[in-house]
Amino acid sequence: RVMRSNGHESVTWQNGSRIELLASGEDSGHGRTIDLGIKDELFADKDHRRDQALIPAMATRPFGQMFTASTAGTPDSIAWNQKVEQGRAAVESGKRSGLAYFEWSAYPDDDPGDPATWWRCMPALGRTIGLAVVEQAYSTMELGEFRRAFLNLPTLTAEQVISQAAWDRVCDPLVEATAACFGLDVNPERSAGCVGAAGQGPIVEVVDYRPGTAWIVDRCKELDAKYAAPFVLDSTGPAAGFGDELEREGLTVVRLGARDVANASGRFFDRVLDGSLRVRRDTDLDRAVQGASRRSSGDSWAWGRKLSNADISPLMAVTVALHQVDVDGSGLPVFAY
Numbered sequence: 001r002v003m004r005s006n007g008h009e010s011v012t013w014q015n016g017s018r019i020e021l022l023a024s025g026e027d028s029g030h031g032r033t034i035d036l037g038i039k040d041e042l043f044a045d046k047d048h049r050r051d052q053a054l055i056p057a058m059a060t061r062p063f064g065q066m067f068t069a070s071t072a073g074t075p076d077s078i079a080w081n082q083k084v085e086q087g088r089a090a091v092e093s094g095k096r097s098g099l100a101y102f103e104w105s106a107y108p109d110d111d112p113g114d115p116a117t118w119w120r121c122m123p124a125l126g127r128t129i130g131l132a133v134v135e136q137a138y139s140t141m142e143l144g145e146f147r148r149a150f151l152n153l154p155t156l157t158a159e160q161v162i163s164q165a166a167w168d169r170v171c172d173p174l175v176e177a178t179a180a181c182f183g184l185d186v187n188p189e190r191s192a193g194c195v196g197a198a199g200q201g202p203i204v205e206v207v208d209y210r211p212g213t214a215w216i217v218d219r220c221k222e223l224d225a226k227y228a229a230p231f232v233l234d235s236t237g238p239a240a241g242f243g244d245e246l247e248r249e250g251l252t253v254v255r256l257g258a259r260d261v262a263n264a265s266g267r268f269f270d271r272v273l274d275g276s277l278r279v280r281r282d283t284d285l286d287r288a289v290q291g292a293s294r295r296s297s298g299d300s301w302a303w304g305r306k307l308s309n310a311d312i313s314p315l316m317a318v319t320v321a322l323h324q325v326d327v328d329g330s331g332l333p334v335f336a337y
Contacts, residue, residue, distance in 0.1 A: 022053065032057045037066045042080040043073030051079065072105065072154040075291075075309045081154075105152035108283070112147055113138055121151055143168065144290070161292050162272050170272050173281040177205040181230045181254070182223060183321030185313040186213055186239040188305050193239070194284070195219060196317030197229075198325045202271070204318040205280030217245055224251045232320045234261050237305070256320055262297040264323030268315075277322070288315035 003010045010020040037054035058064035070080050087101030110117040118125055118134050125134065138146055143164035147153040160167075178199025186193040193216050194209040208219055220231055220242075231246055233239045235255035243253045256264065271277035279285070291310025294301040303312055303319065 022050075033060060034058050035061050035064055037064075039066070039068045040070070042068055042070040042083065043077040045079040046076050048079050048082075072148050072152045074148075074155050077154075103152070106147075108153060110151070112143060112151060117151065155290060160290055161294055162269060162289050164290070166273050167279075167286070167289050169275060170277050171279045171281045171286075175201075175203050175205070175278045175280050177201075177203045177280065181232055181321050181324045182207065182220070183317040183319065183324075184216070184220065184231050184233045184239050184242060185237065185316035185320065186216070186242075187311045187313045188238050190238060192311055192313060194313040194317040195223070196314065196321050198318060198321035200325070201278050202276075202322055202325050203278040203280070204322050206282040206285050206314050206318065209282075209284045209314050216242060217249065220246055220251060221249055224249075230254050230324070232256060232324045234316065234320060236261070237316070254324055256323065258297060258302075259300075260323065261320065262300040262302040264319050265294075265302040266300060267326060268319045268322055271322070279318075282314070285314040285318065288312040 001012045012018045034057040039050050073080050090099045106121040144155045148155050177197040180199040183196040192211050193213050195207045197207050198204045230252040232254040246253050287310050291308050292312045293304045293307040295304030
């Protein structure tokens with residue numbers, strides 16, 4: 001028997017077996033007895049309501065099984081991200097019972113436009129999905145969403161402030177910044193800090209990004225001894241306290257006010273979009289750009305540390321450094337870190 005009425009869709013066989021569709025409401029599935037639960041595209045769930053409905057409904061079934069399938073998600077994909085962490089941990093620990101985990105995904109550094117990448121990480125390619133379909137998707141979709149939907153790579157935000165396509169256009173693993181100035185920033189939790197550089201071109205890059213803050217002063221002293229370039233920081237941000245300490249060590253410090261930081265954020269954004277900036281490719285900076293959000297600052301906006309889904313201290317460091325280069329137009333010979 002086939003039931004098609006809204007909310008009661010099901011197929012029932014003569015032996016009593018039954019397939020039903022469950023909605024994603026908080027009370028869906030409660031009061032049922034289920035042998036097999038299938039959760040599809042779990043990345044869309046922002047809580048664990050489907051598990052809360054299905055697991056109790058299977059508690060009395062000795063051979064009950066749960067299948068969960070999804071492409072990668074975003075930080076809001078709470079339920080799915082937990083499943084991925086549990087699955088990978090089970091594989092790494094050699095767990096042999098209770099859980100089976102299968103993953104097909106590209107590596108983060110793979111070329112998203114290379115068909116060889118597609119063939120390696122898409123088991124449906126050539127079976128239920130044709131190559132022309134993937135080619136069309138790559139040419140028309142926003143790159144971050146293509147990577148999520150087709151390459152099974154998570155994105156840090158549903159919509160990036162700087163699109164992945166625009167960011168990829170300005171990034172190059174071979175360029176090097178000039179010693180015009182350094183930018184310094186620390187995340188709000190003070191669990192990590194970053195020193196960035198900017199110079200003629202303009203070109204920016206991450207010099208050093210590490211956990212904690214105890215290393216920052218000594219690293220800045222090393223860079224100052226070699227390159228004698230000023231250090232720029234946000235005077236209203238968590239790195240502000242390092243200004244006096246660096247000056248006591250004889251380093252030149254440039255402090256940016258709130259308006260300067262807003263101008264710097266907007267200028268960085270503009271330079272990426274118009275392609276007038278070059279960026280040395282760096283995974284920590286990539287992650288910061290992917291997770292960055294904006295906060296209002298008067299009639300403008302600035303990068304929002306607390307609103308972002310990633311540590312954006314690498315982005316802040318190169319942003320304030322670029323601002324100083326734009327202001328004074330200085331530049332020194334290219335150097336390597």
